[in-house]
Amino acid sequence: xxxxxxxxxxxxxxxxxxxxxxxxxxxxxxxxxxxxxxxxxxxxxxxxxxxxxxxxxxxxxxxxxxxxxxxxxxxxxxxxxxxx
Numbered sequence: 001x002x003x004x005x006x007x008x009x010x011x012x013x014x015x016x017x018x019x020x021x022x023x024x025x026x027x028x029x030x031x032x033x034x035x036x037x038x039x040x041x042x043x044x045x046x047x048x049x050x051x052x053x054x055x056x057x058x059x060x061x062x063x064x065x066x067x068x069x070x071x072x073x074x075x076x077x078x079x080x081x082x083x084x
Contacts, residue, residue, distance in 0.1 A: 015029070017037070018058065019063050020059060022063050036061055037058055039058050041056050042054070042056075
């Protein structure tokens with residue numbers, strides 16, 4: 001869940017991002033998140049009961065881990081090289 005507030009006419013936005021499962025605050029006031037999280041965005045199409053709906057979900061890492069443990073087939077996980 002994301003909350004957006006316009007502060008003034010210069011279009012400064014304060015953003016609060018909450019985990020949709022547990023409700024914990026993930027990021028606040030446009031600051032760099034203190035923890036990583038998953039964002040899922042889905043634009044539902046013609047062959048669904050949600051045609052023309054756009055759903056956005058944020059999950060903290062803990063809730064993501066719980067979510068993945070419920071899968072019958074594990075996700076594909078690839079390690080990547082990080083350049084600093």
